Amino acid sequence: MRRIDLKKVSVARSDTIRNINRQIVLNFVRERAPISRAEIAQETALQRSTISLIVDELKARGLIEEFEGESTGGRPPTLLRLRAAAAVAIGVDLSTRNTVVATSDLAGRVLEQEEFVTDPNPTKTLNKIIECARMLIKKGIDIEGIGISLPGLVDTETGNALFIPRFNWRDWAVAEEMKVATGLPVRVDNDANAMALAELWFGRPEVREVRDFIMILVEEGLGTGIVFDGQVYHGAVGAAGEFGHMIIGTNAPMACASGSRECWEAFASERAALARYANLCGSLDGRSALTFAQIMDRALSGETVARTALLETAHFLGIGISNWIEGQTREAVIVGSQIARAWPLIAKDLKNAVEENSICRGLPSANIIASSLGAHPRLMGALSLVLASKFASMGPA
């Protein structure tokens, strides 16, 4: 497999790399403004001249602006910041609980958002999405497209949802219906794939410089996305990322969406952690009234039972990851969604489980890190379905 090491590449050798370099600079300005060109050069592997070219181009496109900082004795520094920009994309994060419809600018800043409980009836949910989208479109005349993230199997070519297990939706022509209702181009992908794309374009610099990684989305279920040489790998009908149901043991604390007590999802999803917590508390029906977020809060504030439930779940996440990276040369594994918030607590147990279960013990392994997409990673995924292609179509810097 061809590898691209940005640290060694001083001249962008393809449009893809050029686009990524541009995104790295834009992300630095978005996250760290006010920041100077020299500071960006210090923190990235990019040449000073490359950064200057990109900054000039981003200025010309009206995305960033330069201003004079305060002097600390000598000449005042010239600093960069984002310009207040117009909405260009609508992202729809349809999850098993809520649906969020939001606008963002080209830099991925969320400008406005609407949220409602996802209705188990796809027509009702779609009608609400259309209603929200139309309202947002009225406010932003430059909306260029809609990206939709779905918790299930998606055919990205047709934009059809093939199967959404949680609601048992099948063969839903969501992209087509959305396109007809709004008149805008629509892109749809599985949530883990969309998050992998967002991580590639909007993640931390150390994530963005990795070209091969696996995204593991821990939610009610367990999703996976694969990035191969800087591209999200879809495989046959988008099913490449569906490895949440691989067998990793027996007697899981609960049954997965398909009824198995042996698969990764049954051991390592949010619902598995909830089931463990309920079991440890001696709840008779094996369920807990708490949400996963509440269990994490309790674990983070030191409650022993919550910690145990979370750490056991992290252990089985690690076992699944070790199966994943066995025999594959992946540079990184990114663990995403709510659980990323508890990373300081769970990272050690998770990594120990990977190490203990690895055949290649002691050899350099993939870097296992938490997602850096913030509080709404799936929404960033949905938005990046529009923003990444918009950015990629800008042409050479």
Ligand SMILES: [Zn+2]
């Ligand atoms: Zn399963």
